[in-house]
Amino acid sequence: MSRLVCALLAGAILLAAPGAGAGQSPGVPDRDSLIRRLDSLTVTLAAAREAADQARARRLREEAEARHAVTDTVFVGPLRIITPSGQGETAREIFEEAWRDYDALIAESPALDSTWFVFQWPAASDPVFVPAGEKVRDLSYRIVTTPGRVKETVRTNIGAVLATDLAGTTLAEWFNQPVVLPRKLDMVYRTLATSATSSVRSCAAGTLVACRSILGLGLDDDPSDEWYTAEERQEFVTDYVERMSEAGRIQAVEPDVLSCATGGDTDACDRVVHGWTGPRIRPPLRRAADSRNLLLWIALERGGREAWARLRASAGMTPEEALAFASGAEDRALLSEWHARITAARPDAQAGLPRSLAVVLGWALAMVFFTARSTRWRLG
Amino acid sequence: MFRSVLYVHWKQVHLGLIPLMVAAFSLPLLSVQGLGGNGGVTSFNDTSLAIIQGLQVWLPFFSALAAASGVVIALSSWNWDHQLNHVYALSLPVPRWRYALMKMGAGAVLTLFPAVALWVGAHLAAASIVLPEGLHAYPNALAIRFLATILLTYAILFAMAAGTVRTTMWVTGTGILTLFILGLIGNDLLAGQFEVLRGTHILEWALAKLDWVPGPLEIFLGNWRLIDV
Amino acid sequence: MSNAIELKNLCWKAGKSFALQDVSLVVPSGCIYGFLGPNGSGKTTTIRMFMGMMKPDSGSIRVLDRSVPEGMTEILARVGYVPERPHVYPALTVSEQIRWHRSFFSRWDDAWAAELMGRLHVDPDMKISRLSKGQTGKLLILLALAQRPELLVLDEPTDGLDPVVRRDVLTATLDYVSETGATVFISSHLVHELERICDWVGVMDHGHLVAQLPMNDFKNGIKRLRVTGAPAETADAPFHLLSRARDNGTGSTETWIVRDWEDTMRSYFAGVGAELRDVVDLDLEDGFVELLRSSRPASAREE
Structure with missing residues (x-):
C-alpha cells in the first residue's frame, strides 16, 4: 500500500513538473536542469520508500504484539491453563469448579505440575501460544456445547493427567482410568443390585468380602471360585459353548468343555474354568469404573492431602495394600464406607413421590387461585 | 351443573383424549417388549441391567405423554368459549370464578382417564415379564406420577387460558421469545460481545432455574421407571 | 312503576x-x-x-x-x-x-x-x-x-x-x-x-x-311541513325544527321536518307571516332517518 502511494506520489510529481510530456522548445528547461531535477526526485523517492518501509515494519511489529496478546495464562491451584486472551475468566471459572473436587485431596502432583492445559471455548481462530517442549493437554471446543459438558470434560482431563502419577504401580493397572469423583452412584447401586452374578448381588446386600472380591482386591491367581458359584461357572461355560457354536467353531471346543456344557459334569466344569485364566474369566462386576473410583476417592479422603503422595510411592504394593497405605485405614473400613455410600444412593421409585405430589398440589392450588381471578369483564 | 360442564368438556376433548388414552395404555406394554428374563436367576446376559437400560429409552415418552395429555385437556376446556368470545359463558347466571372453577374441576376429572389407562397398561406390562431377582415393578407409583404430571400441566395451561387472550399471548409470547433469544443468540452472540456472559450458557442457566425445587418441573425430573431395583 | x-x-x-x-x-x-x-x-x-x-x-x-x-x-x-x-x-x-x-x-x-x-x-x-x-x-x-x-x-x-x-x-x-x-x-x-x-x-x-x-x-310527533314565506329565524317556534330545505323550482316554499308537533301549533306560522301549506305524517322509518340526519353534524350529513 505504502509503495503504491509512493509510486503514485512520484508519478504525480513527474507529471506535475513544468514541461513534462511536452516537446523540446524555446523557453523549456535544458537537459542539465532536467537531470538535476530528476536527481532531486530520486532522493525524494528514496525517502518515501524508507518511510513506507518503516511504516510496514511498525505494522508488522504491532501485529506480532497483538498475536502475542491473544494468549493468556491462568493458574488454578497447580493447574496452568493457556487460553486466548478474553477467555481467561471463563477458563478460571470452569477450572476452579473442576478443581474444587481435588483441592482438599491433592497436595502435589508431578503430572499436573508438568502439564499445560490449553483451553479454548469457543476455539479461537488464531492458535494460542504454547511453550515449546512442554506436555500439553488440549481442551478446545469448536462445537456448540454447554458449560455442564465442558466442566465434565475438564474434570475428566484433570483426572486423566492425575492418573499418570500412578504409572508403574500395581494400583495403576488395577485402576487404569481418570481419577474422578463418581457422581451417578444410583447407577452403581443398580449395577450391583441387578447383577446376574450372585457374588455381586451379595455385595449389594452388604457382604464386604464379596465386595472386595468383585472389586478385584485381594484376589489369587484364579478367582473364579470366589466370583462365581458352581452353577454360574457351568453357565459360564455353556455360554462360551453357545458363542463358539454360533461362530461355527464348535469343533475347536475341548471335550471337557462340552461335557460341562452338555452333560452338567461339575468336575469338568471346574477343570475348565480353573484352566481358563486372564481375560477368559470375565470379572463379574461390569462397568466397574465408578465403583473403583469411589473406593480410591474414599481412600484419598481418609488419607488427607498426603495420601496422593503415598499412593505414588506405592510401587510394589498390591492395590489393596496401596489403598490401605494411602488412607491409613484397613481395607475393610474403606469397603464398609464404600458400601454405605452406594447403599445411600439406592434409587427408590417411590422416593420423593409424596414430596413431588405436594409440590404439584401446591402449584395446582396456585393455578386454581389465578383461575378464580378470571374476570367477568372479558369483553372490550 | 357440574355434570353438564363435565359432559360438555368430554364432548370437546374426546377426539383428542381417546388416542392419548390408547397411547397411555400401550406405552408401558411397548416399553417392556423384548425385555425380561426366562425365569432363570442367573444369566450371563445381565438381564436385570438390560431391563433397566431398555426402559431408559422409553422414560422421556412417559413424561411427554403426560404433558401432552395435560395440554390437550387444558386447551380444549376453553376452546369453545374462546370461539364464542365468552359471550355465552358470561350470560350464564353463575359467578365467573365459579364457572371457571367448575370447568377446571371437570378437566381435573378428565385427567384421570389417561392416568387410569396408563395404570392398567402398566400393571399388564409388569405382569407380562418375569422380573429377575433384585428388580421390582412400580405401576402404581408410575401411574400416580403420570397423573400428577398431567394435572400440573393442565392446571398451568388452564389458568393461562382462563385469562384474557391478550394476557395469555403476553405471558407465552414473552416466555418463548426469551427462551428463543437466550437459546439462539445467547452464547453465540451475547457471550461473544459481553465478557461477563462468557462461560455461562444462558439457556442452560435458564433451564436450571426452571427446575428449581420446588419448581413446577420437579415432577418431570423424578423416577419414571416402571421397573427398578 | x-x-x-x-x-x-x-x-x-x-x-x-x-x-x-x-x-x-x-x-x-x-x-x-x-x-x-x-x-x-x-x-x-x-x-x-x-x-x-x-x-x-x-x-x-x-x-x-x-x-x-x-x-x-x-x-x-x-x-x-x-x-x-x-x-x-x-x-x-x-x-x-x-x-x-x-x-x-x-x-x-x-x-x-x-x-x-x-x-x-x-x-x-x-x-x-x-x-x-x-x-x-x-x-x-x-x-x-x-x-x-x-x-x-x-x-x-x-x-x-x-x-x-x-x-x-x-x-x-x-x-x-x-x-x-x-x-x-x-x-x-x-x-x-x-x-x-x-x-x-x-x-x-x-x-x-x-x-x-x-x-x-315518536310516530306522531315527527312531521314533514311545507311552508311558504318561512322566516329565517325560528328560535321562538313551539316545536323542534329538525331540518329545513328550499323546494326546487317553487320559489319561497320550504320543506321542514319537525319534532314534538301538535295541531295547535299551526297558528305559529300566521304569527310570523308564513303560510303552512301542508302537514304530512312520517312513518317510523322516515322519522328515524330524519332524526338521525338532524342529530348528526353538518359534515357527517354531507357524507
Whole structure:
C-alpha cells in the first residue's frame, strides 16, 4: 500500500513538473536542469520508500504484539491453563469448579505440575501460544456445547493427567482410568443390585468380602471360585459353548468343555474354568469404573492431602495394600464406607413421590387461585 | 351443573383424549417388549441391567405423554368459549370464578382417564415379564406420577387460558421469545460481545432455574421407571 | 312503576374510533323497548354493558332493581339473552345444548321448552353446526324463553332471518310477554319491525342516545311541513325544527321536518307571516332517518 502511494506520489510529481510530456522548445528547461531535477526526485523517492518501509515494519511489529496478546495464562491451584486472551475468566471459572473436587485431596502432583492445559471455548481462530517442549493437554471446543459438558470434560482431563502419577504401580493397572469423583452412584447401586452374578448381588446386600472380591482386591491367581458359584461357572461355560457354536467353531471346543456344557459334569466344569485364566474369566462386576473410583476417592479422603503422595510411592504394593497405605485405614473400613455410600444412593421409585405430589398440589392450588381471578369483564 | 360442564368438556376433548388414552395404555406394554428374563436367576446376559437400560429409552415418552395429555385437556376446556368470545359463558347466571372453577374441576376429572389407562397398561406390562431377582415393578407409583404430571400441566395451561387472550399471548409470547433469544443468540452472540456472559450458557442457566425445587418441573425430573431395583 | 333497566351517564371509550358518550336510558318494566340505531352506533356495546360483560369507564347501571356488576348472578338468572351472533356450542346437538343450558337456570320450564320446540319446529337430534341460520335463531329464542325470564334482551334477534322465521320468533316472544308481562329490550336496525310491537323506542347514533320516547310520541310527533314565506329565524317556534330545505323550482316554499308537533301549533306560522301549506305524517322509518340526519353534524350529513 505504502509503495503504491509512493509510486503514485512520484508519478504525480513527474507529471506535475513544468514541461513534462511536452516537446523540446524555446523557453523549456535544458537537459542539465532536467537531470538535476530528476536527481532531486530520486532522493525524494528514496525517502518515501524508507518511510513506507518503516511504516510496514511498525505494522508488522504491532501485529506480532497483538498475536502475542491473544494468549493468556491462568493458574488454578497447580493447574496452568493457556487460553486466548478474553477467555481467561471463563477458563478460571470452569477450572476452579473442576478443581474444587481435588483441592482438599491433592497436595502435589508431578503430572499436573508438568502439564499445560490449553483451553479454548469457543476455539479461537488464531492458535494460542504454547511453550515449546512442554506436555500439553488440549481442551478446545469448536462445537456448540454447554458449560455442564465442558466442566465434565475438564474434570475428566484433570483426572486423566492425575492418573499418570500412578504409572508403574500395581494400583495403576488395577485402576487404569481418570481419577474422578463418581457422581451417578444410583447407577452403581443398580449395577450391583441387578447383577446376574450372585457374588455381586451379595455385595449389594452388604457382604464386604464379596465386595472386595468383585472389586478385584485381594484376589489369587484364579478367582473364579470366589466370583462365581458352581452353577454360574457351568453357565459360564455353556455360554462360551453357545458363542463358539454360533461362530461355527464348535469343533475347536475341548471335550471337557462340552461335557460341562452338555452333560452338567461339575468336575469338568471346574477343570475348565480353573484352566481358563486372564481375560477368559470375565470379572463379574461390569462397568466397574465408578465403583473403583469411589473406593480410591474414599481412600484419598481418609488419607488427607498426603495420601496422593503415598499412593505414588506405592510401587510394589498390591492395590489393596496401596489403598490401605494411602488412607491409613484397613481395607475393610474403606469397603464398609464404600458400601454405605452406594447403599445411600439406592434409587427408590417411590422416593420423593409424596414430596413431588405436594409440590404439584401446591402449584395446582396456585393455578386454581389465578383461575378464580378470571374476570367477568372479558369483553372490550 | 357440574355434570353438564363435565359432559360438555368430554364432548370437546374426546377426539383428542381417546388416542392419548390408547397411547397411555400401550406405552408401558411397548416399553417392556423384548425385555425380561426366562425365569432363570442367573444369566450371563445381565438381564436385570438390560431391563433397566431398555426402559431408559422409553422414560422421556412417559413424561411427554403426560404433558401432552395435560395440554390437550387444558386447551380444549376453553376452546369453545374462546370461539364464542365468552359471550355465552358470561350470560350464564353463575359467578365467573365459579364457572371457571367448575370447568377446571371437570378437566381435573378428565385427567384421570389417561392416568387410569396408563395404570392398567402398566400393571399388564409388569405382569407380562418375569422380573429377575433384585428388580421390582412400580405401576402404581408410575401411574400416580403420570397423573400428577398431567394435572400440573393442565392446571398451568388452564389458568393461562382462563385469562384474557391478550394476557395469555403476553405471558407465552414473552416466555418463548426469551427462551428463543437466550437459546439462539445467547452464547453465540451475547457471550461473544459481553465478557461477563462468557462461560455461562444462558439457556442452560435458564433451564436450571426452571427446575428449581420446588419448581413446577420437579415432577418431570423424578423416577419414571416402571421397573427398578 | 319501577324500571327494568336504568343506565345513568354511561361512558366508555374504545381507542379513538368509538365511544359511548353519556348514555342515560330508562326501560320501564313491562314495556317492549325498541333500541334503534344504524350499525356501529353502539347498541350492542350498550347491551353488553348492562349484561355485565363490559366495564363502563363511568356511569351506573341497574337492571331489575339490582346494581351491575354486584348483582349480576341474580340478574342473569332472570334475564333471557339472545346476542347479536349465535352463541351456542356447535358440536352439541340441540337437546344437549338445551340440557346444558337448563342446568344453569333454576326457573327453566321443561313443558314450555317442549311446547316451543314443537311450535318452532326445532329438531332436538340435530347437531347445532348443521342448523340453518333460521333454525339457530329459533333455538336461541327457545333457550331465552324457556328459562322464564322477567327481562328479555334481544340483540338483533331477527337479523338475517327469512320473513317466516322472523314472524315465528316475534310471535313466540309476544305470546310470552302477553302471558307473563315480562319486559323486552329489543335492538334492531330494522325499523319497521319494531314499529308494530314496541311501546318505547330509543335511538342510538355514534355512541349517543339521540332520542328516547314512547312509540306513539315518536310516530306522531315527527312531521314533514311545507311552508311558504318561512322566516329565517325560528328560535321562538313551539316545536323542534329538525331540518329545513328550499323546494326546487317553487320559489319561497320550504320543506321542514319537525319534532314534538301538535295541531295547535299551526297558528305559529300566521304569527310570523308564513303560510303552512301542508302537514304530512312520517312513518317510523322516515322519522328515524330524519332524526338521525338532524342529530348528526353538518359534515357527517354531507357524507
